[in-house]
Amino acid sequence: MQYILLIYTREDLPFDPSVMKDYIELSRDLRAAGKLHATEPLQPTTAATSLRIRDGETLITDGPFAETREALGGFYLIDAKDLDEALAVAKRIPAAKIGTIEVRPIRAMS
Numbered sequence: 001m002q003y004i005l006l007i008y009t010r011e012d013l014p015f016d017p018s019v020m021k022d023y024i025e026l027s028r029d030l031r032a033a034g035k036l037h038a039t040e041p042l043q044p045t046t047a048a049t050s051l052r053i054r055d056g057e058t059l060i061t062d063g064p065f066a067e068t069r070e071a072l073g074g075f076y077l078i079d080a081k082d083l084d085e086a087l088a089v090a091k092r093i094p095a096a097k098i099g100t101i102e103v104r105p106i107r108a109m110s
Contacts, residue, residue, distance in 0.1 A: 007093060038075075
């Protein structure tokens with residue numbers, strides 16, 4: 001089963017280059033195990049554009065849809081046999097120590 005691990009962190013925290021080593025190691029391990037489909041960091045919310053259609057009118061605004069303390073900063077798309085295995089991977093994501101990792105199964109579309 002595929003899971004997406006959504007990484008939410010505070011954007012105002014300074015970047016710690018030493019943490020990148022842990023991300024690289026996790027990505028390398030998942031890739032070697034054949035479990036990694038994709039992983040990418042996202043640009044900050046200041047680079048976001050939000051689009052909504054209400055009553056037939058398209059509304060476009062700069063920035064995220066809602067103000068929050070934690071913002072979506074990146075993701076991992078992985079294969080895992082079950083939720084427990086996906087959670088074990090999520091625990092290895094460095095941002096789990098300072099933010100939130102949302103673990104969601106991918107809905108299969110046939």
